[in-house]
Amino acid sequence: MMFRKPNAIGELRTYDLEVINNYYVWRPWLPLARFFQVTFKFLKFFTALQFDRLWGHPDQSPVKRASQLRQILTDLGPGTIKIGQALSTRPDLVPQSYMYELTKLQDNLPPFDKKLARTIIEEQLRAPIDAYFSEFSPDPVAAASLGQVHRARLRTGEEVAVKVQRPNLRGMITLDLFLLRRLAVWFGPYLPLNLGFNLDFIVDEFGIKLFEEINYVQEGKNCERFAQYFAQDPNVCVPKIYWHASAEKVLTLEWINGIKLTDVQQIQQTGLDIERLIRIGVESGLKQLLEFGFFHADPHPGNLFALKDGRIAYIDFGMMDQLSEANKENLVDALVHLMNREYEALSGDFIRLGFLAPTTDIKVIVPALEKVLGDLFGARVSQVNFKAVTDQFSDLVYEYPFRVPAQFALIIRSLVTQEGVALSLDPDFQILKVAYPYVARRLLTDESPRIRQRLIEILFKSGKFQWQRLENLITIAGTSGAHFDLGPTARLGVRYLLSEEGRPVRERLALALTQDDRLHARELFNLWHLLAPRIPARDLARNVLQEMWDVTRERLSPVATLPRSS
Incomplete structure (x- = not known):
């Protein structure tokens, strides 16, 4: 194989695997020296851990060793510091005593000259x-x-x-990425990981983001x-x-x-x-x-x-990072199906999001999802935190053919980090207490056709209108202390129902009022009881009449402009 001697690595502006490999293949002493430097420091660290376990003081050693690990990562430079920062947001991987020290890597590092x-x-x-x-x-x-x-x-x-x-900076980062990727290729297949893709792929994604x-x-x-x-x-x-x-x-x-x-x-x-x-x-x-x-x-x-x-x-x-429009829609779909406990549809969402391969037999996955997520998103939803969800979900990753796409690893990291920040402010904080009302408010108030369709999917199941679901959405949306005004939504809803696009929904609603051979007056009364504080009766009537007038005028305007016959 022919190698082209590359230019200085400091000229590299984006992560380029070929250029980085060629650069260090021509300079093998650089990764070799770095390998021995890293190995020597961590060998001393793991030897000290073993000494503590056999002859030391277990109650005192974690704090001391955590500080030692932080110092090692700091001394080794930007590449290892970034790895330490990532670990500082993963309480599922790192003991609490180590997390406290690793958080110091976020913005409390030695300056340069x-x-x-x-x-x-x-x-x-x-x-x-x-x-x-x-x-x-x-x-x-x-x-x-x-x-x-x-x-x-x-x-x-x-x-x-x-x-x-x-x-x-580029020289130090590319050297660590080159070495880390080589180790991932050599030892990745032997590690007990179920990632759904090779470990070197994760290193490449890390490198791309680091160069950005x-x-x-x-x-x-x-x-x-x-x-x-x-x-x-x-x-x-x-x-x-x-x-x-x-x-x-x-x-x-x-x-x-x-x-x-x-x-x-x-x-x-x-x-x-x-x-x-x-x-x-x-x-x-x-x-x-x-x-x-x-x-x-x-x-x-x-x-x-x-x-x-x-x-x-x-x-x-x-x-x-940027989510595609398709993935945004798939995420909303997944949340809707999760709220409805529709685990078969949720399995399809996981396939579209890349968590499951298209060839996966979802008949096996559905019972597992129902078992793991059923309790979490049931009546106790407001008592659940995001880490509990990820902990439960990690069991599925190891037992079933789940994988975590690189982009969603960033999303999960972002959410876990945000929850960690919130927990530092309030130890009793539960992220779903805020997230669940937000999703409900967005479903009820968003004007986009995409979200409107998701709301219709929630409210109609097997051709029947789900009165309880609408009541639950309105109740949940009004929690968490946020301002919630349904007035604009009511007006948009009336306009949609009176439009040609809304004809199927209009017909289904008419049937819903008399479904099961009875008039659903009690449900209407309960619904009005929930809506009244958020939409004053006078405003609602004015909105309905205004929309009816606007729609009628729009429909009549083409007729008014037709030429009169002589």
Whole structure:
């Protein structure tokens, strides 16, 4: 096989497996030296663990060893730090004593030389720092795995955060990715993992995301796109990007004066409503997944702040991902089928989402889903947390041919992380107490035809109208303390029912009122009792009459414009 000697690895802008392999094949001493460096450090660590188990003090060693592991990952550089950050959000894989230490890897790392940081900024901006900033803190205010942040003030007066990338970052990252991928290819088949694909595929996905994260121009674009989605949301703050003072390795953005969401004491002292902050955080995460399809894949405590006005601020948009329109629809379908306990249809959703192969015999899967998820999403739904769901689901992954697609691994990580942040604010928090009402409100109020169709699927089963389901949806949607106004929905509903598109539903509703050979007056009364507080009778009547008039006028307008016969 012929190899082409590649150019400097520092010129690589995206993850390219062929270029990385060729580069290190020509320089085998680099991965070999790195392998021995990593092996030596971890061999000392595992030897100490074994010593503790045999002759040490088991009650004291976990804290000491957790601190030692954090220091090892820090010393080994950005690649291992990113792995440690990922583990810090996985309570199902990492003991609690280790998680506390690993969370320090999120934004509490040693900075690099401040003179070098200044040099990088001036090289990237092609001008002295004084040309852009009237004030610039020489010492960083925060340091993370891929860069550090300096506080500054632009010459135009705005207070900003200047994010500067660590030197030789691509060289360190590509070396670790090359070594990690080789180990995955060699030893992956022998590991007791049921991933549905090779371990090297996961390394490649990790590499792609890592290269996206170290491109600050892309991060700035991600930030602006995220801000556009939340432009009408008064509860979410996104910093402004200052492009004239930004480049590939330098990003200048609006300074955020906030409190870390994990700093419970300061949040309480400020007088902020913790329950409201939690609801904003969870609902904004659900909006990203189910409405926008563009989601923050790394919402750890260092990237989320509470503002004194009650808003939540997101920062650091390096790790983002995009859900396709089809997957957004499939996710909504899965939630609908889950709410209805329709496990056969849910199995089909898992196939479309990639959790199951198309050839999977769902007759075997359905009883397993019913057994695992039946209790979780039954009457006790408000008492369940997301980690309980993932723990239960992990049993299915090992017993049945489930796999977790790479994109959904990011989603799961994002949700588990958000729940972890919420739990730090409220130890009794249950994510489904917020998520379930959000889904119900969206089903009842969303104007899109896609969601409207899902609502119809919920309300009609086997040709019969499900009165209890509608009552449950309205009841659930009004919980969790969020404002819930059904007035606009009622008007849209009337318009839809009077339209040609709504004729089948109109006919089914007429039959529903008299189904089973009786008039469903009691159900109508119960429904009105739920709706009355959210839609005043006068407003509802006015909306109905207005819509009837508008629809009638629209239908008559073509007739009015016909030419009269002479």
